[in-house]
Amino acid sequence: xxxxxxxxxxxxxxICLFICTIACSSVxxxxxxxxxxxxxxxxxxxxxxxxxxPQNNEIYVTNSGDNEVLVINASDNKVLGVIYTxxxxxGVLxxPQNNEIYVTNSFSNTVSVINASDNKVxxxxxxDQCPRGIAxxPQNNEIYVTNSFSNTVSVINASDNKVxxxxxxDQCPRGIAxxPQTGIVYIAYYxxxxxxxxxxxxxxxxxNMTVGRGPFALAFVSGEIYVTNSFSNTVSVINASDNKVxxxxxxDQCPRGIAxxPQTGxxxxxxxxxxxxxxxxxSNNEVIEEISEKSPFGISxxPQTGxxxxxxxxxxxISVIKITGAVLNKTQAQExxxxxxxxxxxxxxxxxxxxxxxxxxxxxxxxLFIGIVISSIVILLLIRKWR
Numbered sequence: 504x505x506x507x508x509x510x511x512x513x514x515x516x517x518i519c520l521f522i523c524t525i526a527c528s529s530v531x532x533x534x535x536x537x538x539x540x541x542x543x544x545x546x547x548x549x550x551x552x553x554x555x556x557p558q559n560n561e562i563y564v565t566n567s568g569d570n571e572v573l574v575i576n577a578s579d580n581k582v583l584g585v586i587y588t589x590x591x592x593x594g595v596l597x598x599p600q601n602n603e604i605y606v607t608n609s610f611s612n613t614v615s616v617i618n619a620s621d622n623k624v625x626x627x628x629x630x631d632q633c634p635r636g637i638a639x640x641p642q643n644n645e646i647y648v649t650n651s652f653s654n655t656v657s658v659i660n661a662s663d664n665k666v667x668x669x670x671x672x673d674q675c676p677r678g679i680a681x682x683p684q685t686g687i688v689y690i691a692y693y694x695x696x697x698x699x700x701x702x703x704x705x706x707x708x709x710x711n712m713t714v715g716r717g718p719f720a721l722a723f724v725s726g727e728i729y730v731t732n733s734f735s736n737t738v739s740v741i742n743a744s745d746n747k748v749x750x751x752x753x754x755d756q757c758p759r760g761i762a763x764x765p766q767t768g769x770x771x772x773x774x775x776x777x778x779x780x781x782x783x784x785x786s787n788n789e790v791i792e793e794i795s796e797k798s799p800f801g802i803s804x805x806p807q808t809g810x811x812x813x814x815x816x817x818x819x820x821i822s823v824i825k826i827t828g829a830v831l832n833k834t835q836a837q838e839x840x841x842x843x844x845x846x847x848x849x850x851x852x853x854x855x856x857x858x859x860x861x862x863x864x865x866x867x868x869x870x871l872f873i874g875i876v877i878s879s880i881v882i883l884l885l886i887r888k889w890r
């Protein structure tokens with residue numbers, strides 16, 4: 504009878520300790536397994552950059568290895584076809600005013616203009632050497648293109664697709680972005696640790712700021728600019744009002760593309776060197792999750808469906824990540840904080856396999872582990888006492 508009573512007490516103790524551990528860590532929902540499928544690109548496609556066309560509900564992906572642009576139907580994530588452009592298509596941009604897609608062709612030194620209604624190339628614009636980054640200024644209806652080998656920025660009139668100005672800049676301009684609130688154009692110098700800011704009215708470079716090494720891609724979030732630094736493995740946060748760095752976020756290896764989800768206030772960073780996506784909460788600039796991918800490079804967000812499109816350069820695939828929004832509450836240092844975590848479903852073309860999806864939830868796992876260790880120690884001490 505005494506042995507049975509001890510077993511009952513032990514069982515109740517284990518249950519109570521486990522419940523207390525869960526309560527202390529306040530974990531309501533943790534990400535676990537997700538459905539993963541793949542849009543398989545051609546063998547040597549090397550998908551690089553992605554853009555979403557909301558008017559036609561289509562996704563455009565530059566295949567730098569095949570000299571073409573892949574077109575995907577965003578409704579069912581099926582490939583509609585390919586558009587042949589110049590050599591090594593790289594950057595891609597959607598112009599909503601003219602319903603056109605602009606593609607930089609790095610080895611042809613051209614920009615292809617595609618009519619988004621019928622997906623045909625209607626113009627080929629000659630620019631300087633190795634065009635890479637591209638940005639659109641809706642106020643002046645102009646396109647900005649960074650030419651990495653000639654250290655220039657080409658300004659294109661989107662009405663007639665002619666180069667109206669060429670701006671001399673510093674070494675190896677790569678990423679470029681236009682801030683509609685200030686009218687400032689930001690240029691990332693890839694082989695340096697500098698970001699330049701330029702007036703879109705006068706084309707005058709106003710100054711430079713120091714960020715991490717190898718600045719690559721840019722995104723605007725509520726008066727701030729987020730810049731991926733490929734060689735520093737960081738993301739710099741810049742206050743757009745005074746152009747000063749206010750925060751530096753550590754991410755995984757070789758961050759490249761970046762995309763913002765305005766519905767949740769979260770930022771996604773493609774870490775090409777570590778095969779992950781970092782999810783950043785922009786309210787506190789903390790990395791809250793890491794998602795496994797295969798050499799992710801470019802990334803784009805579809806606000807209509809709440810999906811992320813990721814171009815996986817090394818694996819020749821495109822992933823579609825569905826954000827469904829699981830909620831997780833956590834308590835740290837006696838401060839209760841509620842964070843929105845995402846159930847992420849990678850879904851597209853083949854629908855062929857289901858695999859576990861890696862999710863990292865910091866803080867809560869540590870608390871859970873400590874609780875289990877304490878429970879085990881208490882149980883072992885009780886067993887020794889009863890012997």
